[in-house]
Amino acid sequence: MTLDIxxxxxxxxxxxxxxxxxxxxxxxxxxxxxxxxxxxxxMTGLAVLGLLPHGARVSGGISLGGRDLLALSPxxxxxxxxxxxxxxxxxxxxxxxxxxTIGRQLTEHMRHHLRLGKAEAKARAVDLLTKxxxxxxxxxxxxxxxxxxxxxxxxxxxAVALACSPKVLIADEPTTALDVTVQAGVLRLLRGLCDELGxxxxxxxxxxxxxxxxxxxxxVMKDGLVVETxxxxxxxxxxxxxxxxxxxxxxxxxxxxxxxxTGRDEPGEGER
Amino acid sequence: MTQPNTLLSVNDLVIEHRSxxxxxxxxxxxxxxxxxxxxxxxxxxxxxxxxxxxxxAVCGINPVTEGSILFEGTPVTPLGLRRRxxxxxxxxxxxxxxxxxxxxxxxxxxxxxxxxxxxxxxxxADLLERVGLPRDFAGRHxxxxxxxxxxxxxxARALAARxxxxxxxxxxxxxxxxxQAQVATLMRDLAVGSGAGLLFISHDLSVVRLIADRIAxxxxxxxxxxGDTAExxxxxxxxxxxxxxxxxxxxDGGGxxxxxxxxxxxxxxxxxxxxxxxxxxxxAMDVCRVKEPAFGxxxxxxxxxx
Numbered sequence: 001m002t003l004d005i006x007x008x009x010x011x012x013x014x015x016x017x018x019x020x021x022x023x024x025x026x027x028x029x030x031x032x033x034x035x036x037x038x039x040x041x042x043m044t045g046l047a048v049l050g051l052l053p054h055g056a057r058v059s060g061g062i063s064l065g066g067r068d069l070l071a072l073s074p075x076x077x078x079x080x081x082x083x084x085x086x087x088x089x090x091x092x093x094x095x096x097x098x099x100x101t102i103g104r105q106l107t108e109h110m111r112h113h114l115r116l117g118k119a120e121a122k123a124r125a126v127d128l129l130t131k132x133x134x135x136x137x138x139x140x141x142x143x144x145x146x147x148x149x150x151x152x153x154x155x156x157x158x159a160v161a162l163a164c165s166p167k168v169l170i171a172d173e174p175t176t177a178l179d180v181t182v183q184a185g186v187l188r189l190l191r192g193l194c195d196e197l198g199x200x201x202x203x204x205x206x207x208x209x210x211x212x213x214x215x216x217x218x219x220v221m222k223d224g225l226v227v228e229t230x231x232x233x234x235x236x237x238x239x240x241x242x243x244x245x246x247x248x249x250x251x252x253x254x255x256x257x258x259x260x261x262t263g264r265d266e267p268g269e270g271e272r
Numbered sequence: 273m274t275q276p277n278t279l280l281s282v283n284d285l286v287i288e289h290r291s292x293x294x295x296x297x298x299x300x301x302x303x304x305x306x307x308x309x310x311x312x313x314x315x316x317x318x319x320x321x322x323x324x325x326x327x328x329a330v331c332g333i334n335p336v337t338e339g340s341i342l343f344e345g346t347p348v349t350p351l352g353l354r355r356r357x358x359x360x361x362x363x364x365x366x367x368x369x370x371x372x373x374x375x376x377x378x379x380x381x382x383x384x385x386x387x388x389x390x391x392x393x394x395x396x397a398d399l400l401e402r403v404g405l406p407r408d409f410a411g412r413h414x415x416x417x418x419x420x421x422x423x424x425x426x427x428a429r430a431l432a433a434r435x436x437x438x439x440x441x442x443x444x445x446x447x448x449x450x451x452q453a454q455v456a457t458l459m460r461d462l463a464v465g466s467g468a469g470l471l472f473i474s475h476d477l478s479v480v481r482l483i484a485d486r487i488a489x490x491x492x493x494x495x496x497x498x499g500d501t502a503e504x505x506x507x508x509x510x511x512x513x514x515x516x517x518x519x520x521x522x523x524d525g526g527g528x529x530x531x532x533x534x535x536x537x538x539x540x541x542x543x544x545x546x547x548x549x550x551x552x553x554x555x556a557m558d559v560c561r562v563k564e565p566a567f568g569x570x571x572x573x574x575x576x577x578x
Contacts, residue, residue, distance in 0.1 A: 149536050150319070179318040179475055180519040181533040187521070188529050209521035213529050236525030250453060251478070251523060 002026050003048065003085075003168045003200055008060035010043055010224075012053060017043050019224040020060070025168060025200035030191065032215030032232070033204045034247065040224040041204045045170045048202070049087055050077045064168065083113040086161035090173040092153035096145040096160075102129075103141040106160055113164045128159040132189060151182035155189065162193065169194075172204045187214050208251060212236050220244045279344060279469045280307040280330065280361075280437055286338035287325050295541040299325040301493035302339070304568070307437060307469040312460050314484030314501070315473045316516070320537050322493040323473045324366075327441045330471065331363050343437065359388045362435035364459070366442040368422035372414040378425045379410025385432025399428040403458060420451030424458065431462055438463045440472045444479060452476070456483050477520060481505050489513045492548045493540055498569045509570045511553050547573065 003025040010018040018040045025031050033041050046052050048062055050069065062069040069080060089095035097105055106128065107121035116124065122141065129137035132155040134148075145153055154174060161169055171190065175183040191214045194201045203215055211218055211232070218235040220228045220243065228241040239245045287300040299322040307313050317323050328334040330341055332351040341348040343361060362385075365371040373381060382396035397407035403424040414422055423443060430438060440459055444452040456472070460483040463470035474480050480487060480501075487504045489497045489512065497510040508514045518531040535552045538544055544551050549572075550560040557573060565571045 151536065180477070180530075181318060181515060182536075184519040184521075184530040184532040188532055191529060207521070208523035212523045212525050212527065213521035214527075216527075232527055233525040236523055248523065 004063045006061045011057045027200050028198045029216045030194050030201040030203050030214050032211040032218045035221035039221040041221055045172050045204050049081050082109045083164045085168045086166040088157050088161045088171040088174045091177045092157045095157055101142055110163045132159045154186055168200045170202045278306050279309045281342045284339040287329055288337045297541045303495045307471055309469050310467050312470040312484045314480035314487045316480050317490035318537050321490045324441050327439050327473050359433050360436040362430035362433050363439045364426050364430050364443045367446045368426050371426050374414050382429045382432050385429045389434040399432050403428045419447045423455050437469045496571045509575050510572045512549050
């Protein structure tokens, strides 16, 4: 089962945010989507889930196993969203509900999508918490998000996303809010789950290091267009597009310490 | 121990956060650090290790429980309601969306800094130029700028007061990846160019490596390793520093998953006995569980000074 995005265009308030994005996700593979903020990475992810901001106009095609997600009615889309396609957001401190227990947040959509009973849902939730390596899964079930650290919260958010056995997982900057040591753990978990469950993962990140660690395919976006797609090793070692080259060169590893740093901000952002 | 040319010296600093109904949290538990004029010191560590508390104490925002902070030989006084006489230390905060006043023009905010330094000759626009922004931005409001531009404005405001010590508390973590390295090098160039010291706090080791002369690694309120940047990077000695460096994913296209450091940072209200790092340390020995290594520059029993 794959997800194919073809010629996706999104316009918000007369401004073209995406200008024809083509991507395809394969089961058991991690597809990395890189680019600066404002390049349309997140919008691409949100479009797949039909979560675009109010008033956005979408054209093109997003097909999941032969069905065009853009043509579905809101009711049908609700079946897909959270069921077949799930999302992990950037900041686990805000993506989890602070006043509901972990258990509530893990079982609510399970009971809705999979029509499980209370006991079944709980058993499954505890399984999931074990799978994402939360220590003491049984006790964690009744706790609240604030009782966990950032890394644990992101693991819980991943468990929430995986609860209904999705086929496609969209991870929008899942490790940006985390420390490097914690990030390593979450990346290992994501990669492991992808291999084990045969998930098709779209990993949106600006960190090319993260990309290099987990992604199989890499796409680079700029101004609402995918400028380069290819296997990880080729894109990161021999980029064919000058923009990818520039992104790689801007990394601290590629710069000499204490050089002249008076360059301007990237143009086009807030320069009005 | 304080050398005559030391700009800032932090000696055995302890800072406790007290809140009613909760155990006392030792955010900083005996940290020592020096910054010399014209030197860039990078302070790194995981979140919750006390980096920001240390920085805020140096500015006088957090009261000191024990130990001392000397700036040019005189103790740093806590920030009060009165007009501050100690303007030689200036800080650039983490979030430029919150640290600039949204209702005032950026030129006016930079002029505040100039007034602090009793500088009547400079124009706010000069400072904007120094941080690489056009002169006519002075008449605009903060909301008109991107994160990177705002952080440059915050840096301009801090520099306007002619600091002898500039402190950056995670000044780049709220910025885009593409702007991070630029803003960090800009801070370095401007601080060093004006002969000031820079204490740069970040959890991003690759950026700290780019700009710092010396690196101090902090873990759970203590500084566990201090050394020259190149030395620490090439030959990290403390197991924690090693773990931190190994956790950085490299953008080489190799598909190598970074090494994971098991466990979480322990609760600073209830630190483990002995060496603070021993529950997560891959090479912990018996002595580590009992006795805390209270020496430098590498606080680890593997590197005990003879």
